[in-house]
Amino acid sequence: MQEQEHDQEQTSGALxxxxxxxxxxxxxxxxxxxxxxxxxxxxxRRLRSRLAIGGAAVCTAALAATGLAFLPAPASGSGGxxxxxxxxxxxxxxxxxxxxxxxxxxxxxxxxxxxAPAVPEAERLRIEDFRQRxxxxxQDLLPAEIGEVxxxxxxxxxxxxxxxxxxxxxxxxxxxxxxxxxxxGSCSNSPIGQEVQVKSSTCKRIQLTDSVTAIxxxxxxxxxxxxxxxSFRLGNSDVDLSVNPYSRGAGGPASSPLxxxxxxxxxxxxxxVALLDEGDLHPVEAAQVHSTAYEQ
Amino acid sequence: xxxxxxxxxEEYAAGSERRLYRTAYLLCGDTHRAEDLTQTTxxxxxxxxxxxxxxxxxxxxxxxxxxxxxxxxxxRRAVARRFGLLASRPETSPGEDTDLRVTLMDALxxxxxxxxxxxxxxxxxxxSVETVADLxxxxxxxxxxxxxxxxxxxxxxxxxxxxxxxx
Numbered sequence: 001m002q003e004q005e006h007d008q009e010q011t012s013g014a015l016x017x018x019x020x021x022x023x024x025x026x027x028x029x030x031x032x033x034x035x036x037x038x039x040x041x042x043x044x045r046r047l048r049s050r051l052a053i054g055g056a057a058v059c060t061a062a063l064a065a066t067g068l069a070f071l072p073a074p075a076s077g078s079g080g081x082x083x084x085x086x087x088x089x090x091x092x093x094x095x096x097x098x099x100x101x102x103x104x105x106x107x108x109x110x111x112x113x114x115x116a117p118a119v120p121e122a123e124r125l126r127i128e129d130f131r132q133r134x135x136x137x138x139q140d141l142l143p144a145e146i147g148e149v150x151x152x153x154x155x156x157x158x159x160x161x162x163x164x165x166x167x168x169x170x171x172x173x174x175x176x177x178x179x180x181x182x183x184x185g186s187c188s189n190s191p192i193g194q195e196v197q198v199k200s201s202t203c204k205r206i207q208l209t210d211s212v213t214a215i216x217x218x219x220x221x222x223x224x225x226x227x228x229x230x231s232f233r234l235g236n237s238d239v240d241l242s243v244n245p246y247s248r249g250a251g252g253p254a255s256s257p258l259x260x261x262x263x264x265x266x267x268x269x270x271x272x273v274a275l276l277d278e279g280d281l282h283p284v285e286a287a288q289v290h291s292t293a294y295e296q
Numbered sequence: 297x298x299x300x301x302x303x304x305x306e307e308y309a310a311g312s313e314r315r316l317y318r319t320a321y322l323l324c325g326d327t328h329r330a331e332d333l334t335q336t337t338x339x340x341x342x343x344x345x346x347x348x349x350x351x352x353x354x355x356x357x358x359x360x361x362x363x364x365x366x367x368x369x370x371x372r373r374a375v376a377r378r379f380g381l382l383a384s385r386p387e388t389s390p391g392e393d394t395d396l397r398v399t400l401m402d403a404l405x406x407x408x409x410x411x412x413x414x415x416x417x418x419x420x421x422x423x424s425v426e427t428v429a430d431l432x433x434x435x436x437x438x439x440x441x442x443x444x445x446x447x448x449x450x451x452x453x454x455x456x457x458x459x460x461x462x463x
Contacts, residue, residue: 013447014419020400021420025318031331034317035309038335042305042342235371277375281368 099135102160103153104248127156127284133275134172135159141269145257156285166254169246174279177238187215208232216260225255230263235280241267305345309338316362322416323366325401337362359421360431363413370409403453407446414439415446
């Protein structure tokens with residue numbers, strides 16, 4: 001009986017809303033020239049799409065050609081075992097700007113999340129385009145101390161910063177969040193602005209914007225090298241921006257030359273925000289069950 | 297010289313732009329944004345017209361494109377607002393509102409973008425719960441509960457002055 005009343009109420013409410021919507025939109029003035037403008041915009045979209053596909057094909061061909069040229073000849077006696085050295089797939093400075101990909105040989109026990117099925121070509125190109133633009137903001141908007149940026153082949157969110165002091169792992173990650181309960185990181189409940197010492201690391205909760213709080217980390221590893229990072233929730237994603245020593249590179253690991261404040265300033269740049277928003281809207285990474293965005 | 301594709305698109309657009317514009321206005325509550333949303337939706341259809349025009353449910357597809365364009369834009373605006381790049385209140389269209397219209401549109405504006413899209417698709421476009429769920433990528437149960445909550449919220453917003461309050 002109650003359910004019937006509820007349904008009736010819903011129907012009446014819906015009818016009223018529909019009636020009002022109809023009355024409101026009846027009073028709207030007719031838009032002028034929409035179709036003509038849509039055709040013009042549609043032509044531009046077609047052109048951009050064709051250019052993007054053509055450009056991607058050219059880039060892929062160039063990367064493939066240059067990559068082949070840089071491949072080392074098979075070393076006699078190596079037997080083809082053991083980790084392969086780093087391979088630079090292409091040189092920077094091409095026009096239009098293409099950041100090279102640094103290929104790292106898979107480890108003996110690869111991360112199971114990396115063994116994803118092959119993605120369709122269009123999706124692969126979309127992710128490659130996103131990564132190229134991510135590399136561009138890292139190179140353009142982080143201080144010059146991060147060195148020369150290239151894409152790392154082993155994870156979609158990872159980039160290499162090659163400096164005279166050694167190699168850096170630059171992480172630009174915007175990953176769909178899967179709710180797995182409250183974050184339990186050391187700083188997730190600490191007062192804003194208060195530094196918390198966790199062993200040899202320091203975390204701090206900061207107010208990034210009116211509604212976004214972030215957690216910064218300055219961490220020291222066993223060899224005394226520092227990592228700096230900022231993590232926060234954006235829309236439906238966990239964002240992680242960090243600079244860490246990279247031990248798998250040819251140059252040896254280097255300490256992060258950036259302070260957490262410099263990474264926070266990077267996170268606030270409109271170009272970075274736009275890219276993170278795009279990554280939130282059109283993910284390039286797989287969802288994670290356990291959030292690392294608030295933990296170190 | 298315009299090709300057959302273009303003529304066929306113009307014919308379709310001329311027949312559907314008003315309907316799309318009205319839906320866009322209910323979604324965003326602003327005439328300028330509604331024009332932009334409609335134009336973008338039609339442009340997206342035009343860009344792939346050869347494939348799109350062969351679709352069996354072209355109107356339904358156009359609504360899907362419009363809704364997703366709106367939700368995408370909402371999210372971009374929300375992020376821009378969070379980062380202080382946009383004023384915190386959405387714009388209104390001055391000089392064209394009756395009291396009732398302001399009330400209903402204001403009440404709609406209080407709903408989150410997704411809930412608003414559900415209300416518009418469900419009650420204005422008269423789409424079934426299953427179709428809305430499919431279009432927004434959620435379960436029919438979510439659509440039902442969100443619409444029910446949205447109606448309750450509209451009732452609360454519209455207050456005693458509305459005939460809806462006496463329902």
